[in-house]
Amino acid sequence: MKRIPDPSKCPSALLPDPLLRERLRLHIREVRGQAEVVERLGQAVLRREFQTTPNRGPRGAFIFAGPTGVGKTMLARNLAAALFGPNRLVRFDCSEFKTLASYQALFGDRSGDAGRLAQAFVQASAGVWVFDEIEKAHGEMVNLFLQAVDAARLTLANGQTLDLSSIYFILTTNLGSAAILGREHLPFASLEAHVSRAVERWLSPELRGRFGRPFVFRPLSREVQREIAAGHLEAVVAWNAAQGREIAIHPDVLPFLQHRGFSARLGARPVLQIIEEFVGNAIANDLVEGGPGSGLIVMEGDQLKLTR
Numbered sequence: 171m172k173r174i175p176d177p178s179k180c181p182s183a184l185l186p187d188p189l190l191r192e193r194l195r196l197h198i199r200e201v202r203g204q205a206e207v208v209e210r211l212g213q214a215v216l217r218r219e220f221q222t223t224p225n226r227g228p229r230g231a232f233i234f235a236g237p238t239g240v241g242k243t244m245l246a247r248n249l250a251a252a253l254f255g256p257n258r259l260v261r262f263d264c265s266e267f268k269t270l271a272s273y274q275a276l277f278g279d280r281s282g283d284a285g286r287l288a289q290a291f292v293q294a295s296a297g298v299w300v301f302d303e304i305e306k307a308h309g310e311m312v313n314l315f316l317q318a319v320d321a322a323r324l325t326l327a328n329g330q331t332l333d334l335s336s337i338y339f340i341l342t343t344n345l346g347s348a349a350i351l352g353r354e355h356l357p358f359a360s361l362e363a364h365v366s367r368a369v370e371r372w373l374s375p376e377l378r379g380r381f382g383r384p385f386v387f388r389p390l391s392r393e394v395q396r397e398i399a400a401g402h403l404e405a406v407v408a409w410n411a412a413q414g415r416e417i418a419i420h421p422d423v424l425p426f427l428q429h430r431g432f433s434a435r436l437g438a439r440p441v442l443q444i445i446e447e448f449v450g451n452a453i454a455n456d457l458v459e460g461g462p463g464s465g466l467i468v469m470e471g472d473q474l475k476l477t478r
Contacts, residue, residue: 190219190253197252201241202401203394206358207234207385208245215249228322229296230338231315231380233373235365236387237347239437243300246340250298253338258297260290264307273308278327288326296336304341305372312374315339319380341381345369347389352434354389362386390437392428398438399428402445410453415463417453417476422469452476 194212201208211232217223218230234242243261250259267273278285290299304311318324322335346368350361365386370378390398403424407417427448431441449467456476457463465478 191216193252194249197248198245200248201245202398203390204241204245204387206362207387211245211249211385215253219253226322227319227380228334228337228339231319231382232338232340233369233381233384234340234342234387235345235347235369235384237351237389237435237437238344239433239439240387240390241438242342242387243302246298246300246342249338250294254294254297258294259300260294260297261300261302262286262290264301264303264305264311267307267311270308270310273310273314274327276314277324280327282328284328284330285326287324287332288330291332291334294337295333298338298340300340300342302342304343305345312377315341315380316376319377343369343372343384345372351389354391358386358388361388389434392432395432395438395441396424396428399431399441399445400424402442403427403449406445406449410463415453417449417464418466420466420468423467423474426469426474448474 191212194215198208198212214232215230218225234245236242247259262276267276275283276286278288301307301311314324318334318337318339322333322337324332324334326332346365349364349368350356353361366384369384373381403419407419410417427445428441430448431444433440452467452474453463453476456465461476461478463476465476467474467476469475
């Protein structure tokens with residue numbers, strides 16, 4: 171007979187949830203082309219949420235490494251949604267913390283400014299904090315992570331201490347990406363080794379020990395970018411339907427948009443922007459001309475047009 175845990179004896183604030191695996195599957199598998207990362211991250215999160223191993227620091231600490239536009243931030247956002255609900259992801263752009271003064275401003279000052287870390291704690295005291303492109307931050311940033319991941323606490327300039335035991339810390343980096351661009355069809359073990367070596371050369375041994383082996387993201391192949399583009403096109407059509415506009419897409423439109431937006435270096439971002447620009451222009455032009463904004467979107471020269 172299956173034993174049901176006694177809540178009064180469970181040491182975790184988050185009891186085992188039989189629906190957690192399904193929520194994770196639904197959210198993090200939306201990230202296309204990263205099967206190895208999604209599988210490994212799902213298992214790592216389940217270990218932490220079900221407390222199958224000792225964990226004395228924050229809820230989790232991971233490094234996401236790989237080229238831009240391949241799903242690192244999206245995966246972090248979906249993880250936050252699966253575990254905590256909406257608006258529980260806080261993103262720090264590390265290019266904003268290149269100087270010692272900007273790094274120190276994270277902690278506020280004694281005159282009353284609590285700083286960015288305190289603001290993040292108000293927004294998500296239990297959630298996911300993402301530090302994007304960590305290699306761009308001032309060298310002192312390493313001290314923040316050593317404190318946060320070791321003791322799950324940070325002390326601000328005003329003396330306030332933040333309890334970070336309910337936070338997942340995720341560092342993202344593009345280190346090593348140049349070595350794998352255009353090589354997305356290599357065995358994953360080879361891609362992972364290239365990127366991991368670059369990350370390990372940059373990280374201090376102390377941080378490597380606290381964050382563990384990086385989660386390495388593949389460059390996106392044309393096939394995966396096409397799949398992502400098709401999904402985004404469907405989302406744009408659905409959004410317009412919610413506004414009362416019924417849109418259909420001619421079969422020639424998706425290959426045209428993918429060709430215009432494909433980028434091996436920048437990943438999926440350009441094609442997503444192209445979809446919103448070209449489809450949005452076709453609908454907006456129809457509305458400007460007095461049309462209903464509904465109909466079939468077709469190619470017309472090097473643009474798209476809404477027809478009926």
